[in-house]
Amino acid sequence: MSILVVGSVALDSVETPFGNRKDILGGSATFFSLAASFFSKVDIVAVVGEDFPRRYVKLLKDNGVGTLGLSVNKGKTFRWKGRYDYDLNTAHTISTHLNVFKDFDPRVPKDLSRPEFLFLANIDPDLQYKVLSQVKRPKLVACDSMNYWINTKRRSLEKLLGGIDILLLNDAEARQLSGESNLIKAASSVISFGPKAVVIKRGEHGVLYFSSKAHFVAPAYLLETIYDPTGAGDTFAGGMVGYLSRVGSINEAAIRKSIIYGSIMASFTVEDFSVNRLLKISRKDIKDRFDHYRKITSF
Amino acid sequence: MSILVVGSVALDSVETPFGNRKDILGGSATFFSLAASFFSKVDIVAVVGEDFPRRYVKLLKDNGVGTLGLSVNKGKTFRWKGRYDYDLNTAHTISTHLNVFKDFDPRVPKDLSRPEFLFLANIDPDLQYKVLSQVKRPKLVACDSMNYWINTKRRSLEKLLGGIDILLLNDAEARQLSGESNLIKAASSVISFGPKAVVIKRGEHGVLYFSSKAHFVAPAYLLETIYDPTGAGDTFAGGMVGYLSRVGSINEAAIRKSIIYGSIMASFTVEDFSVNRLLKISRKDIKDRFDHYRKITSF
Numbered sequence: 071m072s073i074l075v076v077g078s079v080a081l082d083s084v085e086t087p088f089g090n091r092k093d094i095l096g097g098s099a100t101f102f103s104l105a106a107s108f109f110s111k112v113d114i115v116a117v118v119g120e121d122f123p124r125r126y127v128k129l130l131k132d133n134g135v136g137t138l139g140l141s142v143n144k145g146k147t148f149r150w151k152g153r154y155d156y157d158l159n160t161a162h163t164i165s166t167h168l169n170v171f172k173d174f175d176p177r178v179p180k181d182l183s184r185p186e187f188l189f190l191a192n193i194d195p196d197l198q199y200k201v202l203s204q205v206k207r208p209k210l211v212a213c214d215s216m217n218y219w220i221n222t223k224r225r226s227l228e229k230l231l232g233g234i235d236i237l238l239l240n241d242a243e244a245r246q247l248s249g250e251s252n253l254i255k256a257a258s259s260v261i262s263f264g265p266k267a268v269v270i271k272r273g274e275h276g277v278l279y280f281s282s283k284a285h286f287v288a289p290a291y292l293l294e295t296i297y298d299p300t301g302a303g304d305t306f307a308g309g310m311v312g313y314l315s316r317v318g319s320i321n322e323a324a325i326r327k328s329i330i331y332g333s334i335m336a337s338f339t340v341e342d343f344s345v346n347r348l349l350k351i352s353r354k355d356i357k358d359r360f361d362h363y364r365k366i367t368s369f
Numbered sequence: 370m371s372i373l374v375v376g377s378v379a380l381d382s383v384e385t386p387f388g389n390r391k392d393i394l395g396g397s398a399t400f401f402s403l404a405a406s407f408f409s410k411v412d413i414v415a416v417v418g419e420d421f422p423r424r425y426v427k428l429l430k431d432n433g434v435g436t437l438g439l440s441v442n443k444g445k446t447f448r449w450k451g452r453y454d455y456d457l458n459t460a461h462t463i464s465t466h467l468n469v470f471k472d473f474d475p476r477v478p479k480d481l482s483r484p485e486f487l488f489l490a491n492i493d494p495d496l497q498y499k500v501l502s503q504v505k506r507p508k509l510v511a512c513d514s515m516n517y518w519i520n521t522k523r524r525s526l527e528k529l530l531g532g533i534d535i536l537l538l539n540d541a542e543a544r545q546l547s548g549e550s551n552l553i554k555a556a557s558s559v560i561s562f563g564p565k566a567v568v569i570k571r572g573e574h575g576v577l578y579f580s581s582k583a584h585f586v587a588p589a590y591l592l593e594t595i596y597d598p599t600g601a602g603d604t605f606a607g608g609m610v611g612y613l614s615r616v617g618s619i620n621e622a623a624i625r626k627s628i629i630y631g632s633i634m635a636s637f638t639v640e641d642f643s644v645n646r647l648l649k650i651s652r653k654d655i656k657d658r659f660d661h662y663r664k665i666t667s668f
Contacts, residue, residue: 156550251455254593275574276588287588287665289575294553326668366586367666369625 071209071315075102076115076176076201077191077304079122079140083151084343086158088297094344095126096150098191098214101301104348105308105335106189107134108356110315112308113182115139115201119147119170133349138179143170158299159273178204187315189307190234192216195226202233210320212236212311213265214303220247232264238307240271253278254285269310269329271303277329284322288329291337291363298343302336305348309335334359370508370614374401375414375475375500376490376603378421378439382450383642385457387596393643394425395449397490397513400600403647404607404634405488406433407655409614411607412481414438414500418446418469432648437478442469457598458572477503486614488606489533491515494525501532509619511535511610512564513602519545531563534619537606539570552577553584568609568628570602576628583621587628590636590662597642601635604647608634633658 075098082096099114106112113136120142130137148171151164176197184206190198190213198213211234219227220243227247231237237260245251248259253270257280260268267281276289310332317324334356341347374397381395398413405411412435419441429436447470450463475496483505489497489512497512510533518526519542526546530536536559544550547558552569556579559567566580575588609631616623633655640646 252593252595254591272574275571278591285591285665286668287591288668289586289588292553292577292584292586294551296551323668330668364668366584369585369587369622369629369663 071110071186071318073106073110073112073187073189073311073315074115074139074178074182074185074205074208075099075106075112075189075191075308076178076198077102077189077193078148078171079114079116079118080148080150080171081122082300082344083149084298084300085153085164086298087154087156089343091298091343093149095129096300096344097148098304100130100345101304101339101348102189102191102308102311103130103135104133104345105305105339106312106315108335108353109309109312109331110187112136112312113139113185115176115178115182117141117143117170117174119143119145122147129349136182139177139182141177143173145170152300154299158296161300176201186210187311188212189311190214190230191304191307192219195219195223195230199226199230199233202230210235210311210314212238212307214238214307215243217243217246228263231260234265236267236269237265238269238271238303240273240303244268244270254280257285267325271306273299273302277306277333279325279329281322286326286329288326288333289367291333291359292366293337293341296340299340300343301345302340305339306332306336309333330360330363331356334363370409370485370617372405372409372411372486372488372610372614373414373438373477373481373484373504373507374398374405374411374488374490374607375477375497376401376488376492377447377470378413378415378417379447379449379470380421381599381643382448383597383599384452384463385597386453386455388642390597390642392448394428395599395643396447397603399429399644400603400638400647401488401490401607401610402429402434403432403644404604404638405611405614407634407652408608408611408630409486411435411611412438412484414475414477414481416440416442416469416473418442418444421446428648435481438476438481440476442472444469451599453598457595460599475500485509486610487511488610489513489529490603490606491518494518494522494529498525498529498532501529509534509610509613511537511606513537513606514542516542516545527562530559533564535566535568536564537568537570537602539572539602543567543569553579556584566624570605572598572601576605576632578624578628580621585625585628587625587632588666590632590658591665592636592640595639598639599642600638600644604638605631605635608632629659629662630655633662
């Protein structure tokens with residue numbers, strides 16, 4: 071099956087207690103697509119500037135990511151600069167330069183307009199809606215958002231939620247969107263906006279999944295060294311949607327496994343800067359970590 | 370099999386966003402023993418003052434808790450007053466009156482000096498050691514501690530750790546004791562002090578278990594309403610040690626199940642003030658919640 075992702079391709083500058091990196095490959099569509107590429111065919115719709123290094127485009131292509139929908143526009147690539155302190159749980163944004171992303175008007179190439187799986191990464195909900203309108207209704211539409219859009223574009227976000235299947239949020243965002251502090255209640259409120267299910271990401275504390283019928287609790291894979299949490303959430307989504315696309319069916323059992331695969335992929339991403347770790351792992355590494363995860367959680 | 374617990378029996382005054390209660394039954398030995406009583410014979414060694422309500426002694430006895438080792442000393446019962454804010458994760462102590470607990474000198478009655486399982490609840494490590502010296506070496510010795518003893522009695526605590534099997538701590542305490550911020554490294558350092566295994570309690574984020582050979586990750590049971598987290602940790606220990614005592618063997622599979630039973634028991638305790646919820650549940654309620662836990666975590 072095929073996946074389409076719309077989101078950002080960016081150049082990140084990151085400071086962590088373990089080192090600094092400048093202008094490294096980042097962006098939601100980047101992390102998502104590279105993670106998903108282990109499981110399925112995946113194409114991106116995104117925009118970069120003329121300064122975007124060609125080797126990064128090559129890197130995406132070499133790893134099986136379709137770049138037909140990657141526009142190169144006049145101007146500079148989207149840049150994010152951030153810092154993590156010792157607990158590594160919170161990203162402190164130092165600067166955001168939208169650059170070409172400011173006028174991002176996603177166009178889905180005709181050849182990509184019939185994806186079976188669609189992931190709307192965290193961008194303006196009006197743009198997410200616009201992408202959704204350009205494709206034949208996929209088998210599954212998953213979507214990410216953030217506090218900024220919940221605050222400033224709630225109505226657009228609610229309209230979008232009526233048309234998607236799975237919403238991914240972190241716990242603070244779920245509470246903000248629903249006005250409920252308890253996460254069971256928050257999830258049930260989010261589902262009342264339209265999505266069939268909600269995935270609540272809690273970083274090192276794992277993931278909660280809620281549908282109207284059931285819920286599922288998955289702890290995070292425990293790591294001895296975390297270098298850079300940037301991209302963990304989008305990598306999670308890439309592993310999750312990637313796995314669902316590979317198995318092709320979207321039942322409860324498949325969704326649960328997809329959440330574990332998402333967690334496993336994210337556990338690799340945070341072990342190095344940028345997508346470096348994702349570039350070094352094999353399908354066997356993923357399978358081994360999945361098996362280990364089962365071992366350390368079964369009783 | 371039989372369990373002995375040494376710890377506090379107290380009168381708590383608790384303020385939460387959901388209500389206040391004054392002089393309700395509390396204390397580590399109380400929560401532990403009532404939780405363990407669902408699984409096994411359990412006796413307490415503790416001290417109360419002359420003001421301790423007789424109905425509370427009756428309550429313990431009526432629920433199968435042996436009170437032969439409960440001394441009634443001249444003076445007032447240990448009192449703790451605390452407050453929880455909306456997130457319910459942190460107890461803010463308003464006042465602690467040790468009263469008769471100040472001179473607590475635990476004596477294990479001869480009839481109780483051959484327990485098969487021993488739980489040393491969070492008291493001065495010198496006293497914990499003293500109790501350990503008064504009993505024939507049990508099949509399993511588990512022990513709790515806290516930041517205060519790690520700070521003020523580290524040497525005594527380290528001596529004690531050489532003689533126990535399982536240490537229970539929360540994540541901050543594990544980091545404090547080991548000097549390691551990563552919990553895998555922290556656990557491995559704690560084990561180097563002597564215990565065969567360490568259980569790291571993370572409240573609503575569940576439990577981590579580490580031995581020198583393996584680790585186990587258990588998310589907490591998700592609840593819609595939490596009224597009062599007081600006693601959750603000791604209830605967890607009671608469920609855990611209680612289950613191990615019931616099955617009688619201490620292998621990896623039993624330990625994992627015991628951790629889930631501990632989590633389940635704790636999930637009941639926090640649903641009401643004091644031990645109220647524990648007094649209302651049946652063995653079937655426990656089994657049902659255990660089965661539900663398996664359902665929401667399996668994949």
